[in-house]
Amino acid sequence: MDIFEAHQKLKAKEISPSELTRQCLDKALKSKNNSFISIVEDFAHQCALESEKRIQKNGPQTYLDGIPFSLKDLFITKGIRTTAGSMILANYIPPYDGYVSEKLKKAGGTLIGKTNCDEFGMGSTNENSYFGPVSNPLNRKFVPGGSSGGSAVSVLEGSSFYSMGTDTGGSIRLPANFCGLISLRPSYGRISRYGQIAHSSSLDQCAPLGKSVTDMACLLEALTEYDVRDATNVPLGTMSIAQDVHQTPPEHLKGKKIGVYAPFIDACKPLVKSSLEKALKHCEEAGAKIVTIDLRHLKYAISTYYIISTSEASSNLARFDGIHYGLRESDGQGLEQTYQKSRSRGFGNEVKRRILLGTYSLSAGYYDAYYKKACQMRRLIFDDFQSAFKSCDVIFSPVCASTAFPVDMSQKSPTEMYINDFYTVPIALAGLPGLALPYGKGENDLPTGFQLIGKPFGEKELLKIGRALELTY
Amino acid sequence: MESRYNTIIGLEVHAQLATKTKTWCRCQVVSHAIENTKVCEICSGHPGTLPSMNQKVRDFAILLGLATQCRINLLSFFDRKNYFYPDLPKGYQITQYDVPICQDGHIEITSDNGEIKKIGIERIQIEEDTGKSIHNKKSTLIDLNRAGTPLLEIVGKPDIVNSKEAVSYLKKLHALLTYLGISSGNMQEGNMRCDVNISLSPKRSQKRGTRTETKNLNSFRSVEHLIELEVQRQGQILDEGKKVIQQTLSFDVNSSTIKILRTKSDANDYRYFPEPDLSPLAFEQSLVDKLAAQLPELPDAKKSRFQGQYKLSSYDADFLTSSKFLADYFEKAVKFFRGKDAKKISNWIMVELFHALNEVALPIEKSPISPADLSELLNMIDSGEISGKMAKEIFQKMFDEHKKARTVIEELDLRQINSDDKIEELIDTVLEQNLNEVTRYENGEKRLFGFFVGQVMKLSKGQANPAKVNKLLHKKLD
Numbered sequence: 001m002d003i004f005e006a007h008q009k010l011k012a013k014e015i016s017p018s019e020l021t022r023q024c025l026d027k028a029l030k031s032k033n034n035s036f037i038s039i040v041e042d043f044a045h046q047c048a049l050e051s052e053k054r055i056q057k058n059g060p061q062t063y064l065d066g067i068p069f070s071l072k073d074l075f076i077t078k079g080i081r082t083t084a085g086s087m088i089l090a091n092y093i094p095p096y097d098g099y100v101s102e103k104l105k106k107a108g109g110t111l112i113g114k115t116n117c118d119e120f121g122m123g124s125t126n127e128n129s130y131f132g133p134v135s136n137p138l139n140r141k142f143v144p145g146g147s148s149g150g151s152a153v154s155v156l157e158g159s160s161f162y163s164m165g166t167d168t169g170g171s172i173r174l175p176a177n178f179c180g181l182i183s184l185r186p187s188y189g190r191i192s193r194y195g196q197i198a199h200s201s202s203l204d205q206c207a208p209l210g211k212s213v214t215d216m217a218c219l220l221e222a223l224t225e226y227d228v229r230d231a232t233n234v235p236l237g238t239m240s241i242a243q244d245v246h247q248t249p250p251e252h253l254k255g256k257k258i259g260v261y262a263p264f265i266d267a268c269k270p271l272v273k274s275s276l277e278k279a280l281k282h283c284e285e286a287g288a289k290i291v292t293i294d295l296r297h298l299k300y301a302i303s304t305y306y307i308i309s310t311s312e313a314s315s316n317l318a319r320f321d322g323i324h325y326g327l328r329e330s331d332g333q334g335l336e337q338t339y340q341k342s343r344s345r346g347f348g349n350e351v352k353r354r355i356l357l358g359t360y361s362l363s364a365g366y367y368d369a370y371y372k373k374a375c376q377m378r379r380l381i382f383d384d385f386q387s388a389f390k391s392c393d394v395i396f397s398p399v400c401a402s403t404a405f406p407v408d409m410s411q412k413s414p415t416e417m418y419i420n421d422f423y424t425v426p427i428a429l430a431g432l433p434g435l436a437l438p439y440g441k442g443e444n445d446l447p448t449g450f451q452l453i454g455k456p457f458g459e460k461e462l463l464k465i466g467r468a469l470e471l472t473y
Numbered sequence: 474m475e476s477r478y479n480t481i482i483g484l485e486v487h488a489q490l491a492t493k494t495k496t497w498c499r500c501q502v503v504s505h506a507i508e509n510t511k512v513c514e515i516c517s518g519h520p521g522t523l524p525s526m527n528q529k530v531r532d533f534a535i536l537l538g539l540a541t542q543c544r545i546n547l548l549s550f551f552d553r554k555n556y557f558y559p560d561l562p563k564g565y566q567i568t569q570y571d572v573p574i575c576q577d578g579h580i581e582i583t584s585d586n587g588e589i590k591k592i593g594i595e596r597i598q599i600e601e602d603t604g605k606s607i608h609n610k611k612s613t614l615i616d617l618n619r620a621g622t623p624l625l626e627i628v629g630k631p632d633i634v635n636s637k638e639a640v641s642y643l644k645k646l647h648a649l650l651t652y653l654g655i656s657s658g659n660m661q662e663g664n665m666r667c668d669v670n671i672s673l674s675p676k677r678s679q680k681r682g683t684r685t686e687t688k689n690l691n692s693f694r695s696v697e698h699l700i701e702l703e704v705q706r707q708g709q710i711l712d713e714g715k716k717v718i719q720q721t722l723s724f725d726v727n728s729s730t731i732k733i734l735r736t737k738s739d740a741n742d743y744r745y746f747p748e749p750d751l752s753p754l755a756f757e758q759s760l761v762d763k764l765a766a767q768l769p770e771l772p773d774a775k776k777s778r779f780q781g782q783y784k785l786s787s788y789d790a791d792f793l794t795s796s797k798f799l800a801d802y803f804e805k806a807v808k809f810f811r812g813k814d815a816k817k818i819s820n821w822i823m824v825e826l827f828h829a830l831n832e833v834a835l836p837i838e839k840s841p842i843s844p845a846d847l848s849e850l851l852n853m854i855d856s857g858e859i860s861g862k863m864a865k866e867i868f869q870k871m872f873d874e875h876k877k878a879r880t881v882i883e884e885l886d887l888r889q890i891n892s893d894d895k896i897e898e899l900i901d902t903v904l905e906q907n908l909n910e911v912t913r914y915e916n917g918e919k920r921l922f923g924f925f926v927g928q929v930m931k932l933s934k935g936q937a938n939p940a941k942v943n944k945l946l947h948k949k950l951d
Contacts, residue, residue, distance in 0.1 A: 076521040089520065096514040098521050195521040201749035231525050231751045312749055315555050318564020319518045323615070339557055362555070362744035371746060 002212040003161055003219075004246060007063050010055055017055065017066030020161075021048035021110050024068040028112055028159035033135040033144075035153040037073045038081050039113035044068065047110040054108065063218040063242055065108030070160035072151050073114040074121055075206075076195035077101045080111075084197045085119040085129040085147075088320045088327045088346030098195010099227050100164055100206055107222045112160050115150030119348045120317065121171050121199040123147050124420055125410040128350040133407070138179065142404035142446060145175035151209050152179040162210035162219065168199045169305050170399070170424025172207035173436035173451055177399035180438040180447030182466075183209040184216040187457045188431030189234035191220075192227030198316040200309035201232075203428045213467040216435065217245035220459060236457060245463045252468035254287035258452075259392030261295045264423065268401045272448045275440035276398055279450055282439075283396070286472045293388040293395065297380045298426045304381065305425035306418055307361050307374035313351075314358030320346065350414060382430040385453070394465055395453040398423045399436050403446035423451070433459045435466045478673040478711065480704050481681060482639055483631035484696075485668040486646060487624050488656045489602065490533050496601045496623040497524030497567070504662055508607075508616040516621035518562030523750050530623040531574070531754060533655040534599050535764050537625060538575030540649045540771055541594050548755045549574045551599075551748040556741050559615050560604035568626075570745045573598035574754060580629075580649070581773060582641035583791065592642045593630030599754075600624050625656075631670065636700035640693050643667060644795060648772045652797040666691050669699060673707045673717070682707070687722040688734065695726040702731060775800055783807065783815035792823055799837050802844050809848035812855045821851060825865065829872045841875045842868075850878040859889050863935060890937045896929070896945050899937060903928045904949065914950060922946070 051066035076098035118128040126149025136144040148165030152175035167185040176183035208219035322328035322342025329341035361370035442448035454462030498515035552570035575597035584590040604620035650656040672684035779790040
């Protein structure tokens with residue numbers, strides 16, 4: 001049951017918010033997947049009761065009214081512990097509400113809890129959490145993907161209808177891909193980042209994860225009001241697209257041009273590759289036209305991404321210094337010691353690794369060779385996409401060359417893991433929207449799928465194409 | 474003794490802007506508030522918070538750029554300056570590094586020889602202030618009320634050669650800030666702080682010497698004093714054939730001592746990079762034009778107007794236009810003055826009023842005597858109602874007791890005696906009491922005339938009109 005169906009049932013009073021909440025809480029509390037860092041039982045019941053009153057009186061006020069959801073623990077929630085998956089914030093209770101929390105509350109959503117994630121969103125397996133790894137219920141020998149792994153698993157296990165995650169370099173699309181779910185990375189600037197704990201400011205984007213393309217539209221509708229508190233939020237206004245997207249007929253695909261860069265698909269594992277080829281054939285059968293595009297600069301995307309994201313992270317994470325909030329390790333030996341001990345103890349290895357990388361790239365004498373070069377390359381990658389869009393409406397790309405990674409692989413060779421972000425980071429660098437859709441099975445009988453990449457702020461058309469495709473399955 | 478060295482001085486000034494709210498959040502800017510009460514999640518650097526800019530800060534920066542003939546960049550950028558310090562809650566300061574909002578301007582000062590000298594301004598950049606660390610014996614406390622308040626950093630070119638020029642430059646900059654109404658310029662409260670870069674090089678040498686930077690001076694006097702001491706110190710080092718080391722210094726005004734904060738080798742690497750949470754600062758020329766139209770009359774223009782309109786000397790006009798409040802005070806007083814010579818008012822302000830203010834260390838803004846009251850007093854002198862000498866006495870009482878001239882005069886019965894009858898009465902009494910001297914005068918000792926005048930004035934407690942005393946005394950005696 002996706003958001004839209006649940007909404008219809010609530011409307012018809014076939015089910016009540018409290019029942020939905022009880023079902024989800026039950027699954028969350030019994031879950032063995034470690035998908036949640038905090039479960040907010042009392043708060044959820046209270047939200048559900050309020051929805052119930054509203055619905056009894058006037059019916060659901062929004063698509064989200066009365067529907068249980070979860071939030072990645074990078075989203076600030078007033079009065080509710082927000083950890084970023086880190087020891088340094090393990091006891092941090094925010095004094096304010098972030099944009100996403102505020103909006104979903106206002107829309108009548110029922111928060112079940114805060115989901116597990118890689119520390120500060122750094123990782124692609126969800127094994128870098130201070131609160132332990134998240135298990136993939138499809139097969140426990142494999143990871144659910146990260147960094148929004150808890151979000152994906154919470155939807156998969158049925159403890160929430162949808163989850164809000166974040167995507168810096170693929171953190172929503174990869175777990176969706178590994179778990180057979182749907183997610184959307186919106187255009188950079190589409191949804192306010194206010195109250196989203198920063199990993200890399202120029203790449204971070206709040207991103208919904210759910211079970212249908214319509215879910216994505218419902219969430220964009222709830223989360224696209226302009227927010228003056230985020231200077232990078234583009235004032236395009238609320239997108240009222242849920243009905244339009246939901247009602248898109250399969251014929252919408254007719255004549256649409258789908259761009260493909262063949263070397264991308266060839267580089268995938270055999271079973272993933274054959275799934276992708278089937279998916280493309282499927283698109284053609286539905287009336288779309290496949291066109292060849294050139295994205296040659298994307299081979300530099302990984303290095304570009306890891307220079308920019310770690311540089312920004314090294315600065316964004318400076319505030320966790322043991323002085324103002326969060327973990328403080330102090331033995332009275334002075335300021336330097338407090339800094340060193342709090343940060344050494346409070347941050348995990350992957351976070352430390354990235355802070356060091358980023359600090360190095362920004363250092364005097366290295367800035368021009370690394371950070372500045374990376375910014376120039378970022379521009380070229382954007383230009384590649386711009387020219388590709390001259391000949392197509394959307395771009396078809398893998399999300400990952402393989403299906404879910406085996407457990408522990410990331411801990412054995414951490415930096416080699418970075419290469420797996422090959423398909424997800426380019427659109428983050430270019431600020432483009434990407435819709436990850438499941439399609440078939442790949443290696444180890446695990447889900448695989450693809451992503452459709454849209455033009456800047458072209459979410460509506462992207463979702464309509466996605467919806468039309470979904471209907472032809 | 475003629476120095477063997479050329480001195481090069483460059484000043485960097487931090488001016489706190491008088492906006493109602495902070496730079497990136499809507500917390501109030503207040504100079505006196507209980508610690509940590511003007512603070513929100515943004516200025517205290519909580520996770521997830523983002524800056525959104527107060528547009529007044531931009532406007533104020535443009536105004537100062539226009540007033541200092543800078544080029545206004547329609548597109549400038551914010552950068553992060555990364556360093557750890559407890560009163561810097563984000564772990565970085567948002568500033569402008571690569572491209573600031575204003576560049577390449579100048580300020581005109583009058584140098585020693587009376588000529589106008591241009592002191593270059595390299596750049597004016599927007600940045601945020603930090604909080605304050607309050608060091609106790611046992612611990613350090615942090616007050617974040619100041620964190621995120623807007624600053625302009627005005628980076629001067631090294632065009633200054635001595636302490637006098639430095640002070641003239643700072644006073645002119647201070648005047649501009651207050652004229653524009655963009656900063657309170659209250660230096661005791663640190664609203665204007667100055668870093669001083671000094672280097673000496675042997676005369677005839679092409680190479681510039683190694684410089685030192687002294688941080689955070691907050692008075693004209695301390696800048697003047699520091700420059701004199703540091704120039705002397707560097708001169709001595711060079712005299713001894715040693716080398717000046719590139720260092721950051723601090724100056725203690727009370728003990729007149731220079732302390733070394735750090736040497737260049739352990740300087741911070743601030744890892745500047747473009748602030749990704751803010752879009753570039755972009756605006757249209759029309760905004761600049763609009764603000765240019767709002768510029769008030771600035772010190773230089775006002776000075777030449779004062780010289781022309783009120784026939785003031787360059788020195789007086791300079792003095793009176795050194796602050797907008799003072800210039801306004803003068804012009805208000807002129808408005809109430811019935812005499813023609815505005816010079817009289819400038820004299821009274823510059824001599825009597827400033828003497829009295831300095832005695833009790835009050836700024837002109839807090840003068841107990843209003844411009845109208847001062848003019849009333851001067852009107853009384855002009856009309857002969859009181860003498861200049863009496864006026865000074867009345868003035869002091871007005872100042873000390875916050876009273877109007879009329880009240881003081883009535884209280885002390887200080888009105889000038891102008892009636893011929895009354896003065897003749899006084900003269901008669903004096904002559905009767907000094908018959909001996911009258912005889913001597915009549916026998917040719919004419920210099921005794923002054924003695925009689927003095928006695929009459931004494932008898933009248935100084936209230937008799939001296940001109941009339943003279944005239945009537947001549948009539949009686951000659």
